[in-house]
Amino acid sequence: MKSPFMFGSTVSTIAFTNRKIELKRLQSNLVNGINTTIISPRRWGKSSLVEYVTKKIRKDQSEIVIISMDLFSVRSQEEFLSEFARLCIRGISDKWEEWAKTIKEAFKKLVPKLVINADVGDLTLEFDWNEIVKQKDEILNLPEKLAEIRRKKVIICIDEFQNIRNFDSQLDLERAMRANWQRHKNVTYCLYGSKRHMMTDIFNASSNPFYRFGDLILLNKISTTDWVDFLCKSFARSKKIISPTQAEQITSLMENHAWYIQQLAHYTWIKTDKEVDANGIGESFEEILASQLPFFEATIERLSNTQINLMKAVLSGEQQYTGTSAMRNYGLGTPNNVRKNIKVLEELDIIDKYDGNYIFLDPVFKVWMTRTFRL
Ligand SMILES: Nc1ncnc2c1ncn2[C@@H]1O[C@H](COP(=O)(O)OP(=O)(O)OP(=O)(O)O)[C@@H](O)[C@H]1O
Numbered sequence: 001m002k003s004p005f006m007f008g009s010t011v012s013t014i015a016f017t018n019r020k021i022e023l024k025r026l027q028s029n030l031v032n033g034i035n036t037t038i039i040s041p042r043r044w045g046k047s048s049l050v051e052y053v054t055k056k057i058r059k060d061q062s063e064i065v066i067i068s069m070d071l072f073s074v075r076s077q078e079e080f081l082s083e084f085a086r087l088c089i090r091g092i093s094d095k096w097e098e099w100a101k102t103i104k105e106a107f108k109k110l111v112p113k114l115v116i117n118a119d120v121g122d123l124t125l126e127f128d129w130n131e132i133v134k135q136k137d138e139i140l141n142l143p144e145k146l147a148e149i150r151r152k153k154v155i156i157c158i159d160e161f162q163n164i165r166n167f168d169s170q171l172d173l174e175r176a177m178r179a180n181w182q183r184h185k186n187v188t189y190c191l192y193g194s195k196r197h198m199m200t201d202i203f204n205a206s207s208n209p210f211y212r213f214g215d216l217i218l219l220n221k222i223s224t225t226d227w228v229d230f231l232c233k234s235f236a237r238s239k240k241i242i243s244p245t246q247a248e249q250i251t252s253l254m255e256n257h258a259w260y261i262q263q264l265a266h267y268t269w270i271k272t273d274k275e276v277d278a279n280g281i282g283e284s285f286e287e288i289l290a291s292q293l294p295f296f297e298a299t300i301e302r303l304s305n306t307q308i309n310l311m312k313a314v315l316s317g318e319q320q321y322t323g324t325s326a327m328r329n330y331g332l333g334t335p336n337n338v339r340k341n342i343k344v345l346e347e348l349d350i351i352d353k354y355d356g357n358y359i360f361l362d363p364v365f366k367v368w369m370t371r372t373f374r375l
């Protein structure tokens with residue numbers, strides 16, 4: 001039998017659990033025209049949540065057009081604009097016979113060249129790279145224009161949205177996006193990404209164009225009760241047994257971290273014939289730790305002594321990092337060092353501010369640090 005657990009890609013079917021409140025909120029926002037941003041630390045389940053909700057909307061309200069875009073590999077403003085246009089044309093109609101007509105209706109200033117690959121039912125648009133940036137408003141307004149022409153409602157989901165920050169003249173693009181998109185009546189935007197500090201700056205800094213763009217969902221971890229229920233049911237479904245206490249052990253070892261829980265559950269499941277035995281979970285945890293070792297070592301090698309010391313201070317629960325005794329006890333350097341190092345560790349997704357305090361994000365890295373530095 002196949003393992004009921006999944007990690008490494010998004011989960012949006014049977015391996016997806018709970019998120020009932022966020023599900024409802026996101027679905028209701030998207031179908032009611034409320035732009036939404038989702039922010040959380042890495043691998044807590046943003047992409048899975050959006051995938052689950054868009055699948056549900058496709059099923060419940062198939063008349064709504066959903067366009068999904070991932071900026072992971074998009075490297076420039078030109079590439080973004082061209083891909084955005086392509087996905088809009090492709091999304092509004094999947095009939096290749098209609099694409100040429102749609103392009104004629106949609107573009108007034110730009111003249112893209114359309115290449116149709118009818119075999120795989122896809123298209124390419126070729127733009128003049130200088131013109132596309134000059135006329136970016138025409139591209140950014142494309143979904144609204146197409147929605148009006150075709151009398152449809154459109155939802156646009158953009159993953160790894162913070163990548164726009166790596167483009168040249170990104171602030172111009174951000175301004176243009178905000179100015180155009182906030183006027184759209186038939187298009188709703190769902191913007192999310194895995195670099196929490198950058199996403200927070202884009203959407204929560206009052207000096208930036210996307211400030212208060214829409215509803216901001218700060219995605220939390222899934223609760224212990226829900227994980228225990230999910231783990232017990234998933235084992236039972238695949239004809240194996242895990243006790244609620246063991247399921248709780250998996251959850252607490254991985255500090256309710258979605259990606260790691262699925263991983264630990266998967267390793268444990270593989271080891272188990274019928275019933276999870278006393279050592280199964282611990283041994284699986286060690287396997288995961290061993291597999292992450294090169295990554296942890298490489299991370300530590302890149303950091304300075306004061307940065308590593310700051311990690312130790314966070315792990316020890318210290319919160320007054322610029323206090324004289326903390327700086328001396330942990331060897332944190334000057335207050336200026338502390339401020340800079342906090343920024344570095346946040347940017348590397350090692351620590352994050354949560355409920356007012358800094359926390360260490362990776363539960364396995366945490367165990368490795370504690371052992372290696374005997375904390
Ligand atoms: N609702 C859920 N139920 C069960 N497992 C989940 C859920 N959401 C996420 N996971 C687990 O966590 C993993 C990471 O999820 P996902 O890729 O959606 O997170 P993310 O926040 O988008 O990550 P990143 O920040 O790296 O983009 C999934 O592969 C899956 O194993």
Ligand SMILES: [Mg+2]
Pocket residue numbers: 046047048159193194
């Ligand atoms: Mg993601």
